[in-house]
Amino acid sequence: MSKPVVRLRGVVSLIGRFPALAGADFAVSEGEVVLLQGPNGAGKSTLLRVCAGLASVHNGTGEVFGFDLTTRSGQREVRRRVGLLSHATALYDELTVEDNVRFWAAAANADVGAADAAMDRLGVGGRLRSIRVAGLSAGQRRRTSLAVLVARRPMLWLLDEPHAGLDAEGRDLIDELVHQAVGQGATAIVASHELDRVDSLATRTVHVVGGQAMEVRGPGQAGAG
């Protein structure tokens, strides 16, 4: 019933000469919401970047949606299908919220309507639309960045500490968005320290420690399925 989305086997990935991932085994099936947990520097962000086709696989094998992560063409295919919310918001300071969202949406072949709807959904429509990103608060930047993600309608959501810097309302909104996306057939991997929030959302928890991923079967959480 559940198709594999991510399959990593013994993946080593480097940041410069540091093995941020040192032999990670990790698998995610369609429709799952996987919570990544672990101390700082454990390799959560790199794991997400590998799944996004951004960080290169130095050793081991990896597939996302059946595309080989060890080849450049495979990485390119993967990149098109995922949405990554990282610590950086990836917005052009000089452009307005509207310009930013429309630019990134157009790049992903999403139409203008989707961009506008996403901005409204994230609460950066209306008055904020025509404000330059440089003039936004950190929370508003994050919402704009999320609007880009929503507008792109990725099949795999990769969220790195999505709740950081958001107010309660924003956090609820994220949970709602992930829920909705998964309901429509997407898959999500969320790295977070805020267990209480994600626990309700996640179908499974994976510990990332020392550049490796370890399955954890928490209470009330069945495995993949």
Added chain:
Amino acid sequence: MTTEISPEPASKTTTMTDAVTSTGSKVTRVLGALSLVSIALLLAFGLLVSPPEIAQGDSVRLFYIHVPSAIVCLYIAFSITLVGSIIYLRNQSTFWDLMAGAAAEVGVVFLGFTLVTGMLWGKPTWGTYWTWDPRLTSTAVSFVLYLGYLAVRRLDMDPVARSKRAAILGIISFANLIIIRYSVAWWRSLHQGQTLDPRDTQLDNTMLFSFVLGVLALTMTFAWLVIHRFRIAWLEHQLEAQQLELAIAERTSQGPTGLAHGGA
């Protein structure tokens, strides 16, 4: 790059086995000896045996190193860099990546020789160290061009991405080399004739012999230098790979223990 490693595991093995600890080998020792002999001969013939030229006097002796070093860097060194870069882009061969870099570095040294001896020759011949002679001018620009290539090779970034960027640069730099020489020559030919063309020099047999000797000596020296430079790069590469393996092992060992703490 190489100084910060801990030498424990490696130095143990070297003290136990009595292996040679140098980048030399039979081939390079023979090559080195031949280079030294030919350099000695070049010094003897170039400076003592061969006569001064009629028009240029003794400054013709600079030619015996000026022209050969130009030949070595422009025709041999940067061609190796070009070929190495192409092969690397095709099949990610570490050998050719490092070879391209080694040849470029030694090539830049020889390009510097070309520049210096050219200027020293220009002073007595043209009355000035620098003239806008097409060869001299384009050599100076090419010198900076390949300094840029070497700068990219030294960048502190992901090694694979760096090698790729360097390879692309190695290819377009060669194209640039040709463009620069061609355009500068065209520019000069349109504007003013050269006062004294190096090619017009009258060479007798001893002078010709000295010149051939120069080509031989510098080519062999170049080969010796490139082989050693390549081996250093190869060792550095091996050392990095070894450090990386250590780092991965160390990181892996953190895994289960870390989990035991975190999961408890």
Added chain:
Amino acid sequence: MIEHARLIAAKDLKIEWSSRVLTAQVIPFGVLVLVLFGFGIPPDRRVLASEGGASRSLLEQASPGLFWLAVLFSLLLALNRSFAVEAADGNLDALRLAGFDPAGVFLGKSGAIVCELLVLELVVGTGAFLLYGPPLHDALQLCAVVVTTTLAMSFAGTLYGALGAGLRLRDTLVPLLVLPVLAPVLLAATRATESALFGPSSEGWAWVGFLGAFALLYLGAGILSFGSLLEES
């Protein structure tokens, strides 16, 4: 590819338009360089023009080269700016994730640089005419020189700018790489402009051809190599 190029170029120009770096900083810089050349080269010194025995001021004689030098220095600023925008805040990653065609990114970024340079050349060129006062022998040829040189500089500049993209040393590395490469372009543009200003035109067209060939070469090189340059960090 063309659609992606259009998107990127429009985005870059919009950023320039809203930040006004080009109009408020780069163009004034170019004009300032022109003025400073006047300090370095005595404006009253006169030289004999080659034919007819009429004399020109040294600045007038040198104006083509000085103009293109000013443009070249301004190009470095524009390039730096163009890639600084992408380096900020994870945008390079976002560009990779967006699924852009690398050739499209190259065309878009260099296209934006072409537009910026043309605006800059219009202002700085007018300044050069006013400050140095050269004659104009062949306006059509001058246009051809400006267009081909702008293309050559932008394509080569964008390629080398991407080579430095995402690196801490970008500020110093890119000029070191770009300047020797553009030395022939500067040479050709200066000669061609000389014949467009002072005549005769015949020699200038040959240099225009050279500039066009250079631009084409770098257009091809950029399209082919941008994938490797941009997609790996």
Added chain:
Amino acid sequence: MGWEYVVPGYLIVFGVLAIYAVSLIRRGRRLSEQLPPEKRRFLD
């Protein structure tokens, strides 16, 4: 005529060559001491 340019030219070229060669040899020695012998394959 010209000796005052020839001699510095030869000195510079062969001096730099000697320094460069010696520095390469020393770098090679230092590096190879840090590696086990089986890793010192030179592909020649």
